Amino acid sequence: MESGPAQQLYIKEKKMNEEKEKAAFICVKDTIDGAYPSLVLGINAARQGMESKIFYSFMGLNMVLAGGADRAKFFPPGVMGAIPGMSTIATGMMKKKIDKANIPSLAELQEVAQLEGVELIACKMTVDMMEIDESKLADGVTVWTAEDFLKYAKDAKICLFT
DSSP: OOOOHHHHHHHHHHHHHSOOOEEEEEEOOOBHHHHHHHHHHHHHHHHTTOEEEEEEOGGGGGGGBTTGGGGOBOOOSGGGGGSTTHHHHHHHHHHHHHHHTTOOOHHHHHHHHHHTTOEEEEEHHHHHHTTOOGGGBOTTOEEEOHHHHHHHHTTOSEEEEO
């Protein structure tokens, strides 16, 4: 059976109306190594045609404050991380490695994520607990309760705590 233009249009409309698979990521860290995974995974989920959302809670919320991604630091593991000033040195070294590898900065990745349809979401409880004025959130960031996120996440094919 050949498919004519009407059949092809029907199939195209049916595919467009099908619900997208969902991906949900939770970010609770405001460090370079804590924030990259959720953004990279969120962007790649969107590129695979999934509806993708990143839920920022506790310290991760700092990442979606205006300018927050630019303030992220890297703390070396173990004893090295406890040495005063070491995080500043390690952050500079890590940013040089990221730049040398042609990896976008966290701020650039957040912009890419939003352009590709990834929704960045701030946790309402954390916003309230930290007494953050919602106007201080980066452009495009929405605020959800934990219940809102769980309603979304329960139907997600992928749900990761990064």
